[in-house]
Amino acid sequence: MLGGAAVVGVGLAGLTACGSESATSDTAAPAGSAGGSPSSTPASSAQSSAGGSGGITVPVADVPVGGGKILAKDKVVVTQPTAGEFKAFSAVCTHQGCLVGQITGKAIVCPCHGSEFSITDGKVQNGPAETALPAKKVTKNGANLTVA
Ligand code: FES
Numbered sequence: 001m002l003g004g005a006a007v008v009g010v011g012l013a014g015l016t017a018c019g020s021e022s023a024t025s026d027t028a029a030p031a032g033s034a035g036g037s038p039s040s041t042p043a044s045s046a047q048s049s050a051g052g053s054g055g056i057t058v059p060v061a062d063v064p065v066g067g068g069k070i071l072a073k074d075k076v077v078v079t080q081p082t083a084g085e086f087k088a089f090s091a092v093c094t095h096q097g098c099l100v101g102q103i104t105g106k107a108i109v110c111p112c113h114g115s116e117f118s119i120t121d122g123k124v125q126n127g128p129a130e131t132a133l134p135a136k137k138v139t140k141n142g143a144n145l146t147v148a
Helices: 002-008 010-017 020-028 046-050
Strands: 056-059 067-071 076-082 085-090 102-104 107-109 116-118 124-126 138-141 144-147
Touching: 056 067, 067 102, 076 144, 085 138, 085 144
Parallel strands: none
Antiparallel strands: 056 144, 067 076, 076 085, 102 107, 107 116, 116 124, 138 144
16 A cells, blocks of 8 residues: 555655655545654654754755655645755645645646646746745755755
């Protein structure tokens, strides 16, 4: 099952599983493992670098220039509008609360009603949403990004 695959390598496998194509299944199976707290299994080794109070760690390599990565489990989108410039936003659409589903070109797209948000500042590029995605703080630590 999906849960099994995610447990194998908590940190890395979990992040990889959130990739663009599996967004649907990711959001469809929240009930399985943790029962509320998605970051409650630091058992594996890869997680140790997080070292922080609820910070979300993403490998820089997972965030393409001119695009980004949606972390469905954490409800966060991390983008890199230009090389070396990283941004993070809430992945919860400001229209009716769906999770944004993919990043195409320079837009973060919500699958529910097609709203599009800028990867640069989260602002609405296409409705029906009217409010920008709230920005989050992102910090680069070597090969990883930490989203607070
Ligand atoms: Fe995102 Fe409607 S909930 S466009």
